[in-house]
Every structure is written in structure tokens, then in C-alpha cells.
Amino acid sequence: MSSNIKLLESFMNYCSDKSKVINQNIANLNTADYKRRDVNFQSYLQNQLNKTTSHSSIENSTINSIVNDPFTTEESGVNIEQEMSELAKNTINFKFASKRVSGYYKNLQNVIKSGG
Secondary structure (H helix, E strand, C coil): CHHHHHHHHHHHHHHHHHHHHHHHHHHCCCCCCCCCEEECHHHHHHHHHHHHHHCCCCCHHHHHHCCCCCEEECCCCCCHHHHHHHHHHHHHHHHHHHHHHHHHHHHHHHHHHHCC
16 A cells, blocks of 8 residues: 555645746736646656656756756747646646555554554
């Protein structure tokens, strides 16, 4: 179960970063020449797995310089309906993952309290 928790934690990190990018897109809705950004799940997860296996830490400020950059830009402008839809979907995903992780730790705590 521990590896599943690690994956859920990585997924929660992805959702958090995706939320930041979506909010940037919304904030720059009326900015001229702004290019919409997105987070590629596959690249992001691969970077997280590489980080875990190599035990190296990568600062958020340098994540854009990774070869398989999970953050992408699009030539088209920002569509507010699309961004709000993505934000809602992302929020649901984050809540799901956090409830699963929370449930795991609550079960673990109950086992410890009951003496195993």
C-alpha cells in the first residue's frame, strides 16, 4: 500500500501545480500575447518517479529546465470556460486523492491505537 500512497501523493502534487497553472491562465485572460500553459500529466509523473528513485531534489523554480518539461505552452489564447472546467476537474481529483491518503493514515492510526 505504501507505493500507492506515494503515487497518490505525487498525484496530489500534480493537482497542486496544475491548479497554479490554471490560475495563472485565468489571471492572464486579458493579457496580450499570453500563451496558455498546461501541465502534462505523463511527463510530470515521470519526473516525480525519477526524483523518487534518484533521491535528488528539484526546486519548483527549476522544474521548467527539465528535459521532459511537464509544463507546456499553447499558441492559442485562454478560454475561460475551458479553464474553469479544468479547475473543477482538478479540484475533484485533488479531493479524491487527499481522501484516499487521509483514509490510509486514519486506518493506520486505528491499527496502532488498537495494538495491532
